[in-house]
Amino acid sequence: MRIGELARRADCPVETVRYYEKAGLLPAPRRSGANYRSYAAGHAERLAFILRCRSLDMSLPEIRSLLEAIDRPGADCSGIDALLDEHIGHVSARILELKRLRAELASIRARCAGAKATAECGIVKTLARSRAAPREPSHVAAAHGVARRARKGF
Amino acid sequence: MRIGELARRADCPVETVRYYEKAGLLPAPRRSGANYRSYAAGHAERLAFILRCRSLDMSLPEIRSLLEAIDRPGADCSGIDALLDEHIGHVSARILELKRLRAELASIRARCAGAKATAECGIVKTLARSRAAPREPSHVAAAHGVARRARKGF
DNA sequence: GCTTGACCCTGTAGCCGCTCCAGGGTTTGC
DNA sequence: GCAAACCCTGGAGCGGCTACAGGGTCAAGC
Numbered sequence: 409m410r411i412g413e414l415a416r417r418a419d420c421p422v423e424t425v426r427y428y429e430k431a432g433l434l435p436a437p438r439r440s441g442a443n444y445r446s447y448a449a450g451h452a453e454r455l456a457f458i459l460r461c462r463s464l465d466m467s468l469p470e471i472r473s474l475l476e477a478i479d480r481p482g483a484d485c486s487g488i489d490a491l492l493d494e495h496i497g498h499v500s501a502r503i504l505e506l507k508r509l510r511a512e513l514a515s516i517r518a519r520c521a522g523a524k525a526t527a528e529c530g531i532v533k534t535l536a537r538s539r540a541a542p543r544e545p546s547h548v549a550a551a552h553g554v555a556r557r558a559r560k561g562f
Numbered sequence: 563m564r565i566g567e568l569a570r571r572a573d574c575p576v577e578t579v580r581y582y583e584k585a586g587l588l589p590a591p592r593r594s595g596a597n598y599r600s601y602a603a604g605h606a607e608r609l610a611f612i613l614r615c616r617s618l619d620m621s622l623p624e625i626r627s628l629l630e631a632i633d634r635p636g637a638d639c640s641g642i643d644a645l646l647d648e649h650i651g652h653v654s655a656r657i658l659e660l661k662r663l664r665a666e667l668a669s670i671r672a673r674c675a676g677a678k679a680t681a682e683c684g685i686v687k688t689l690a691r692s693r694a695a696p697r698e699p700s701h702v703a704a705a706h707g708v709a710r711r712a713r714k715g716f
Numbered sequence: 717g718c719t720t721g722a723c724c725c726t727g728t729a730g731c732c733g734c735t736c737c738a739g740g741g742t743t744t745g746c
Numbered sequence: 747g748c749a750a751a752c753c754c755t756g757g758a759g760c761g762g763c764t765a766c767a768g769g770g771t772c773a774a775g776c
Contacts, residue, residue, distance in 0.1 A: 410753075421734085423735060424733085426755095427733075431733085440753095443742095443754065444752090445754090453690065457689055460689050462733090464667055468732080478680055483679065485680045492670065492671045496664060496671060499663055506657045507657060509619055510650060512618065513650045513653065516646065517643070517650060524639055525636055525637065526632055526642065527635035527636070529639035529642055531639065532628075532631075535615060536607065536611050537614070564723080566722090576723095576724090577764060580725095580726095594724095596724075596725085596770075597770085597771095598725080599725090
């Protein structure tokens with residue numbers, strides 16, 4: 409199976425497959441004479457697993473941990489449980505944060521009844537006031553498994 | 563006021579101030595003889611406004627729109643209202659998405675009672691099954707104003 | 717006057733998870 | 747024998763910063 413067919417079966421872009429190989433999530437397959445990647449069924453399974461985890465918003469390092477655990481099939485799976493619990497904790501925390509955010513946005517939105525001059529707009533006035541608790545630097549965030557950036561159609 | 567004091571007052575890193583200038587959000591201040599940036603009170607206000615909007619998870623393009631509206635103080639503010647409504651919609655949609663996600667994660671988590679061998683772990687087995695509805699490409703997402711990536715401590 | 721340290725400057729590279737492109741080579745079907 | 751569809755590598759780009767490197771400037775203390 410060449411990369412195009414693997415990608416079609418997994419319903420993901422070809423570039424993503426190559427990216428996961430470079431990122432060390434998908435093992436490098438053997439190559440054909442023309443230097444084409446040649447995949448076996450195991451690769452398709454592994455790719456499906458990775459995509460499933462991504463659809464659950466896990467980060468690539470988290471998925472790597474899971475894959476490493478799976479590659480030691482005899483070992484006990486408590487680390488997997490813990491990883492999932494932690495990930496669920498991240499999701500819950502993010503939900504709470506967004507709810508607080510939405511409440512604040514709603515209260516700001518309520519300050520403008522519409523169609524005034526910008527200079528008198530209650531929204532603008534409210535936004536000009538000082539912000540709430542400072543946010544954390546983003547470089548530390550990358551270690552976690554729930555994305556913040558929105559997707560298309562969001 | 564030099565950049566260090568402006569940043570201290572706004573409680574944000576100096577690099578961020580320079581970044582906002584380069585991004586066209588904060589007007590370039592005049593320079594001292596030694597080519598140091600020299601800020602006035604208006605800059606501090608504007609920076610505070612930007613940071614407040616960021617703390618509400620608005621994207622830089624969204625904030626730019628708001629600033630442009632504010633810079634036309636006579637015009638009517640319906641565009642501002644609409645922008646806020648749209649942003650609130652993004653936040654709500656993301657909350658819904660994360661709740662669905664959390665429910666799915668919880669059901670996966672429930673499949674493992676703990677301390678089995680990885681090969682028998684119900685979580686691993688469930689994750690190996692095919693994923694739900696495919697996700698949208700991320701490059702389109704950047705247009706929106708609610709971040710997906712987590713922060714430190716998240 | 718000289719040193720030390722705190723501050724400032726520009727420019728570049730890195731983070732995540734891709735996505736897209738240029739510029740080439742190969743395979744497949746007609 | 748040729749076009750279209752596929753494949754390859756390497757690099758740049760997205761957002762919103764952060765963190766350097768490698769320099770210049772300034773104020774205080776000796």
